[in-house]
Amino acid sequence: MKFHIYRYNPDTDAAPYMQDYDLDIEPAGKMLLDALLLLKEQDDSLSLRKSCREGVCGSDAMNINGRNGLACITPLSSLKEPITLRPLPGLPVIRDLIVDMTQFFKQYHSIKPYLINNDPPPETERLQSPAQRAHLNGLYECILCACCSTACPSFWWNPDKFVGPAGLLQAYRFLADTRDHASRERLDDLEDPYRLFRCHTIMNCVDVCPKELNPTEAIGNIKDMMVRRLV
């Protein structure tokens, strides 16, 4: 199979370039990550992140034939040749397919991604009905791979001001949790021309999420909460 891969090593390259690779591999039943690891056996200078190889850690997120996704759960047979691989768009490239995630995590951290409840903890669990718990479905499963935020034009233009889909999905994960008592502070923090409202419902995030989550819907729910408390 033919590959067309973005290469850049600041140690040795003046500028990034695209490199072609040929790989003798039978695509049936194999994932893109399997092919990349075979390519790395041939050329150990090809660098990428990897860990779980089953779509739960988010390490090997990259731009695959123009669309963000995880190499470990993208079947080789689903890809048109030459398979063009680039680093996630919009973030600084450290090397080859590895991007600097600092800005992404800064935004994630900015929404206070932890449960806030200042009541003294009870002896056993804080009760939550199955229906209340069901509100967290589609929110807590995020693996922080950054496919969504790096597919979002609003995040490209204002990565330091707009929280981005991944961060906002997590913001709503805590707003939706009946055990969390900081809704007011959380909404105050997002009531700003950029942090929340730069989402223009383009829905690229929904399109690329490898976990089939819906950040746009979560953002809509936050906007709803915002409006409801104003009227």
Add this chain to the structure above:
Amino acid sequence: MTVAKRTFDVVVVGAGGAGMRAALQLAQAGLKVAVLSKVFPTRSHTVAAQGGIAASLGNVNEDNWHWHMYDTVKGSDYLGDQDAIEFMCRAAPEVVYELEHFGMPFDRLDSGKIYQRPFGGHMQDYGKTPVQRACAAADRTGHAMLHTLYQQNVKANTHFFIEWMALDLIRDEDGDVLGVTAMEIETGEVMIFQARATLFATGGAGRIFASSTNAYINTGDGLGMAARAGIPLEDMEFFQFHPTGVYGAGVLISEGVRGEGGYLVNKNGERFMERYAPTAKDLASRDVVSRAITVEINEGRGCGPYGDHILLKLDHLGDEVIKQRLPGIREIALKFAHVDPAISPIPVVPTAHYMMGGIPTNYHGQVVAPYKTGPDEVVRGLYAVGECACVSVHGANRLGCNSLLDLLVFGREAGRQIIEDLQNHPHPKPLPADAAERPLARLARLENQQNGERVAEVGNEMRKVMQKHCGVFRFPELLAEGVEQIKQVAERVARTGIGDKSRVFNTARIEALELDNLIEVAQATMVSAAARQESRGAHARDDFPQRDDQNWLKHSLYFREDHRLDYKPVRLKSLTVESFPLKARVY
């Protein structure tokens, strides 16, 4: 070459469940803590745990920690230390409630309490009937737990060093541990992390096997560093094979699937577990199920054109239950086994999963080794928790859903113990002059190696040897050959070379350093397995099919130097209750 140095109260190596639970304890106590992690914390392998975390909350069935303790002792095939097991099972409800207060999104019962499901080996009333003891967030319990712990660490302002790889331990003449050397992956810079306490939470080493449920990062780094620093590795022969890895891919299918009512069938459509474990059936302990599957395959009742796997059937559960309770499994089955589990069974095979052995510790997380006065002398300044540690609560076999519990209980306890110990050691000891010598020598060798063997090739050879010679059933000739072959692979590891010599995010160099660690674990595992002449838990010998308490009720200790083995007694005395006496294991 001078190496930069930073000084902390504590350095934690590894940011999985155990490392982060410990870090939280330490950060909240106001200590200056550095947490080193090869990957972003939420990418640690804890994220892949599926089925649940064990605790006798009794939310569904009547339950108590004595029954949990009994199941754990029995599951460990009596090689577990009963003091540590009591400590863990007694603390289980407390740490699970704590986790819930941290924001863990557990599934719920109609009463609003935490949902619990049955899991292999967990029984009511000292082994009579299966009990619902596994607290679960669908089949993403590890993911939910790891993120919850990370979130709490963000709140506590824990100082993470992300994408830093620890290289070697620093010990002085007295044998005290004074910190670690580490490399920033992005820049290739080496730095000394000096600390009054060093805690290893580096996880497992499943990547010594060709077919493994483990992530690529599970390369036994803590064990490699410990072995090179002269610390023994305990009970390494006991490597658990999970009964249900996806055939061909190795990706894990949670035991929770069987907890929800899934079961195994052979090529005749027969539910064979009833023959091997009449009471617990598919919910027997993992080593029992893995061995049963292997027997079925070996006796010609395996499925597929090569008769080399078994089927896990869950279509009778219905699409609703599968989507609600097992959504992750459904995803895995579709992607890696190419079947919809609501329609077709999933092809599975026992797959290397969890290392029961590790760096020997007591139940406070302090590393212990024989030195002058006895087998359990504390190594000052060094602690270990999680899969890289051997506490030993898992004994010869890990009971399902006890590992997430182990991370929380001993992560927290090691944190507490470190806080206490540091009160007696207010100042760091001076570093030895050669503190960074070993890692710098390893890096220099890689830099200067001419015509070295490829890392990937030597690594593949190691995994092939381990898979063939140290699998579910172990045969005398295969083991003896395996010991020789793995030593030969080790000699090749010492001569690996890399093509890429650049400094920036050089993953070729990282993989070479990881192989240095893996080969230590592989040798320890093979040598310990060849020596133990009995079948116990996860270690099944073809030539010694029975458990031999007379001669082998003891922990093995492997020393890297000359591949020497020593043994120490199992701690049969529990803390506050009567010990469970040895008896034959039936399920």
